[in-house]
Amino acid sequence: MAAPLSIEIPKTPVAYFVPAEAERLGSAIGELRRTLGEHAYLVLASDKLSPAWIQRAITLGADDVVDPTSAEDVAICLARTSRAIERARGAQTEQACLAMERDYLQACIDNLPAPIFFKNSEGIYVGCNGAFAEFIGSPPEGVIGRSVYDVAPEALAQRYQAADDELLERGGTQVYESEVCHSGGTRRHVMFHKAAIKGGDGRVRGIAGAILDITERKTLEARLTEAAERDPLTNAYNRRKFFDLAEQMVQQARDDDKTLAVAVIDVDHFKLINDRLGHAEGDNALRMIAGTLEKTVGKGNVIARAGGEEFYALFIDGSINEAKQTADRMRMEVERICQATALSALAGTVSIGLAAFRPREENLDEALKRADDALYRAKNSGRNRLCVAA
Incomplete structure (x- = not known):
């Protein structure tokens, strides 16, 4: 009887008798194992094999070797075969259970x-x-x-x-x-x-x-953070955010023993804009001026709306002359932008007070007070100008 092309463990054991030539015993065992797979229990029946050949047959893939002329040997072999089949059947059942559990788990997590x-x-x-x-x-x-x-x-x-x-x-x-x-x-x-x-x-x-x-x-958190840091009208940093950033910058300058500069900026004649053009136009003016200041303040520097029509600016990594040049450029850019609007007949300019300070010798509030005094001098000197604190 020829061996089947493949085999599954049946409910009732089935025996296949396949003749094998002694001259090609090794290759025959290997071919059978490859054909039948690991489920089959492969028994080599021969009464002429030496102990060395029996060991070799096992090594080549046979599960057992039996002498068919010995009834006792056949009985023992059948007992071993029966136990092997039961173990294989149990393993197959366990694998089926595991596969079912795996499919159930996959269905659970897929849902x-x-x-x-x-x-x-x-x-x-x-x-x-x-x-x-x-x-x-x-x-x-x-x-x-x-x-x-x-x-x-x-x-x-x-x-x-x-x-x-x-x-x-x-x-x-x-x-x-x-x-x-x-x-x-x-x-x-x-x-x-x-x-x-x-x-x-x-x-x-x-x-x-x-x-x-x-x-x-995260998007909501970013919006809430921005709302807490930004002025709702102009979208410039608000006063609280200015002092938060300034605290970090001042500490760094204190550690490095560097000089900073702070400016107080005020929109000239802002009341006239509200009184003659209305508060809506006044709001538009503040948004336009804030945007211009932010674009021209320079990288690394900070601009913020302090309140009303007043802004604060903090300049880092530069001398007072560099800060003065930047602040005056901001003033002139505001004037240029406002010239193209209805504001030019009323206002559309800013006055700036600027003060240099060394964080190791003076705190930010003191420097802002000196910058504010310089702002009043600029206002009293005709507006649309910059004054530097002594």
Whole structure:
């Protein structure tokens, strides 16, 4: 009887008798094993094999060797075969149960909206849900068996891998914020929740992770931060933000023993704009002037609306002469921009008081007071000019 092309474990054991030539016994055993697979229990029946050949037959792939002329030997072989078949059947049942549990688990996580993934200790994806595949724009089969470097841009992949390495090293859980390249081509802000997976021996075998998309929350936070820092009318920094930034800049200048300069800027004849053109036009004037000041204040310097029609400016990394040149350029640019509007007949200029100060010798409030005194001199001298404090 010829051997079948393949075999599955039947409910009732089936025996196949396949003749084999002694001259090519080794290749015959190998061919049978390759054909039948590991489920078959391969018994070599011969009464002419030496102990050396019996050992060789086992090495080549036979499960057992029996002398067919010995009833006792055949009985013992049948008992071993029966136990092997039962073990194989039990293993097959267990594998079927595991497959069912795996399918159930996959169905469960596929119905969760949060992207979920699993990696082994080598950083290779061994599982994910549909939400994760959809999130990164790759089908599950394009994720499984790959590393993070295959599914994410290199810069982001390096960040993820560093976090994974740290988690695999110490175990436990890990929560952190990062960016993810979404399938739509946009960057999304996310929060990773990861946990090290331990085996029965207590050793870390991999990582389970979930992704929470927090883009909308981060956008709202940015808007709230901007609302807290910006003047709602002009969109310039507000007074509180000015002093927050100034505190950092003053501390740095104090550490480096550098000189700073501070300016107080006031719109000339602003009351006339409100009285003759209306408050709406006055608001437009403030927005236009604030935008002009912000464009011309210079990189690294700070401009903010102090209140009403008054602004503060702080100049870093320069002498008083450089600060004076920048401040006067701001004044002239405001005048130039306003010349093209109805403001030119009423106002459309600013007066500026400027004061240099050394943070190791004087605080910001004292410097602002001297700049404010210089502003009043500019106002009393005819407006649309800059005065430097002594």
